[in-house]
Amino acid sequence: MFQTKKRSHAALAAGLLAAGAITLLGGAPATAVNTASECVDTHAGEHSAARGLPGVKGHDRNEISDAQAEAMNADLRKKVMEANQRGAVSALAAGGTINVVFHAVSTTSGTGKMTDATIAKQIKVLNDGFAGAESSVAAKTGFTFVLQQTKRYTNDKWFNKGADDAAIEREMKTQTRVGTAATLNVWSVDIDGLGFATFPNWYAGEPKLDGVVIDYSSVPGGSATNFNLGKTLTHETGHWMGLWHTFQGECTKKNDEVADTPAQSGPTSGCPEGQDTCPASGVDPIHNYMDYSYDSCYNQFTPGQNTRMQNAWTAYRSGK
Numbered sequence: 429m430f431q432t433k434k435r436s437h438a439a440l441a442a443g444l445l446a447a448g449a450i451t452l453l454g455g456a457p458a459t460a461v462n463t464a465s466e467c468v469d470t471h472a473g474e475h476s477a478a479r480g481l482p483g484v485k486g487h488d489r490n491e492i493s494d495a496q497a498e499a500m501n502a503d504l505r506k507k508v509m510e511a512n513q514r515g516a517v518s519a520l521a522a523g524g525t526i527n528v529v530f531h532a533v534s535t536t537s538g539t540g541k542m543t544d545a546t547i548a549k550q551i552k553v554l555n556d557g558f559a560g561a562e563s564s565v566a567a568k569t570g571f572t573f574v575l576q577q578t579k580r581y582t583n584d585k586w587f588n589k590g591a592d593d594a595a596i597e598r599e600m601k602t603q604t605r606v607g608t609a610a611t612l613n614v615w616s617v618d619i620d621g622l623g624f625a626t627f628p629n630w631y632a633g634e635p636k637l638d639g640v641v642i643d644y645s646s647v648p649g650g651s652a653t654n655f656n657l658g659k660t661l662t663h664e665t666g667h668w669m670g671l672w673h674t675f676q677g678e679c680t681k682k683n684d685e686v687a688d689t690p691a692q693s694g695p696t697s698g699c700p701e702g703q704d705t706c707p708a709s710g711v712d713p714i715h716n717y718m719d720y721s722y723d724s725c726y727n728q729f730t731p732g733q734n735t736r737m738q739n740a741w742t743a744y745r746s747g748k
């Protein structure tokens with residue numbers, strides 16, 4: 429099957445979901461975003477938790493406004509301050525063990541079927557990324573992912589629309605999700621792109637929708653050319669742990685709220701070594717898991733991203 433997966437923004441199909449996503453934003457007021465604003469300009473300081481959604485730019489279901497981003501950050505800062513007062517942040521700064529439930533969805537004709545060996549490889553890729561095993565400058569986050577359970581479903585509707593239709597996504601996740609805010613649920617389906625994640629601060633409002641959806645073709649050995657080393661799951665789990673894209677905020681000083689990921693004007697395609705798209709110092713962080721580069725180009729989270737993940741973990745997931 430010919431694959432044209434790439435890490436750009438969502439296809440039109442996700443326009444439907446953009447409306448659904450509004451209700452998922454937890455603390456952010458629903459009026460702060462509308463479908464129109466999500467569709468107009470993805471380069472206007474908006475945000476995305478989706479990776480590799482091809483097609484029309486601006487329909488990324490997770491794009492949020494600057495106001496919503498600031499609301500999310502304000503909430504994170506408040507919760508971190510409260511946790512600091514309780515002494516909880518330092519206790520968790522070394523990471524933790526995260527149980528993973530892998531939901532492998534396939535069709536009646538067998539598309540999407542996944543072996544235990546493939547799932548094990550996928551979990552190893554995830555662990556390598558969070559362990560900083562791919563680069564000497566990568567953060568060693570201390571988070572370890574342990575496969576707790578693999579669940580398999582034969583369901584054409586879920587496979588084909590489980591990530592691209594809000595009602596079907598809700599049905600699939602509600603019927604299958606396992607665990608708490610600290611449990612990473614991964615669904616593999618045929619997503620219109622490569623992946624999609626919920627942010628940690630959404631959990632309180634929509635606990636049953638919490639988790640990561642990846643395209644079945646993105647797993648190690650899958651059919652998504654340039655994106656089949658399994659690092660879509662690393663990227664999406666970064667979102668699930670509270671990270672934004674490295675191109676968030678584009679060339680602004682605030683950028684992605686992480687000081688050691690230099691600003692970049694937009695998502696990267698391929699692996700253009702030395703690319704530098706913003707006047708601020710530092711070349712674009714094309715090797716960062718939170719850019720849109722090829723899997724082969726990805727090799728790191730930064731220490732600053734690690735701090736943000738630790739904080740979000742403490743604020744929204746650990747023990748929740």
Ligand SMILES: [Zn+2]
Nearest residue numbers: 476477478479
């Ligand atoms: Zn993303």
